[in-house]
Amino acid sequence: METLVVERSGGVVTVTLSRPDKKNALTPTMFRELVEVFTEVENNPDDRVLVLTGAAGDFCSGADLAGLRGDALKYMAIAHEVPRALHALTIPTIAKVDGVAVGAGWNLALGCDLVVATExxxxxQIFVRRALSLDFGGSWLLPKLVGIQKAKELAFFGDIISAADAAELGLVTKVVAVEELDPTVDLMAARLVGGPAQAISLTKQLLNASADGGGLEVALRHESHVQANNINGEEAQEAKDAFMEKRDAVFFRPVKV
Incomplete structure (x- = not known):
């Protein structure tokens, strides 16, 4: 990989955007590599949690448009395969954010299930400062997360907001000190890895489907099918056995190398 560092440990795959000299700005090469990695992760049963982060104290400064030439529509088609592939992941995803997360970079973080940020x-949503509109799914994510009026405020003005303000708006899951970022995310990822993978994955899909619309009746139908799948699965049986045997359930056993 030219622009990413991919590391795996105990069921957690960490993907680091790695263009530190450009605050990890996104390029077409990075778009292609992110899609490749996300697709690979989705098809790898050993990958149970994905952590997305940036190198050298920054998450992502948005798209690097400096070298953009030619068909912008084609460029956007390539770019938007990234949020599409991220949204399609059925495992839990955590954005680990330090420094700047602006424009497409912020929307990349918002596309994750959980966002942990340093103080x-x-x-x-810096697009307006570049005479651009929202992309990377921002026009869909923001209204869902903060409501239409606040989404318009963030998009119309492109103001820089702190992690504390983002958390108050529901755009950050947890704010921690810089030195606590790694251990906090490691603990969250470990808890997810140790949980029932099928139930968590299907819960994620239920919540996404509910947020996408369809109403209570559609949600209830989805829940019926999903829960039936859970009940008949091996992990639910392990949970039942553990309860009966008065022990902790074990859903994941790392492969010894």
Whole structure:
């Protein structure tokens, strides 16, 4: 990989955006590599949690448009395969954010299920400052997360907001000190890895489907099918056995190398 560092440990795959000299700005090469990695992760049963982060104290400064030439529509088609592939992941995803997360970079983080940020992290829908509109799924994510009026405020002005303000709006799951970022995310990822993978994955899909619309009746139908699948699965049986035997359930056993 030219622009990413991919590491695996105990069921957690960590993907690091690695263009530190450009604050990890996104390029067409990075678009292609992210899609490749996300697709690979979705098809790898050993990958149970994905952590997305940036190198050298920044998450992502958005798209690097400096070298953009030619068909912008084609460029956007390539770019938007990234949020599409991220959204399609059925395992839990965590954005680990330090420094800047702006423009497409912020929307990449918002596309994850959970966002953990340092106290010094800062965020912006900076597009308007570049005479651009929202992309990377921002026009869909923001209204769902903060409501239409606040989404318009963030998009119209492109103000830089702090991690604390982002958390208050529901755009950050947890704010921690810089030195606590790694251990906090490691603990969250370990808890997810140790949980029932099928139930968590299907719960994620239920919540996404509910947020996408369809109403209570559709949600209830989805829940019926999903829960029946859970009940008949091996992990639910392990949970039942553990309860009966008064022990902790074990859903994941790392392969010894």
């Amino acid at each position: 010094r992290a800062r965020f912006s």
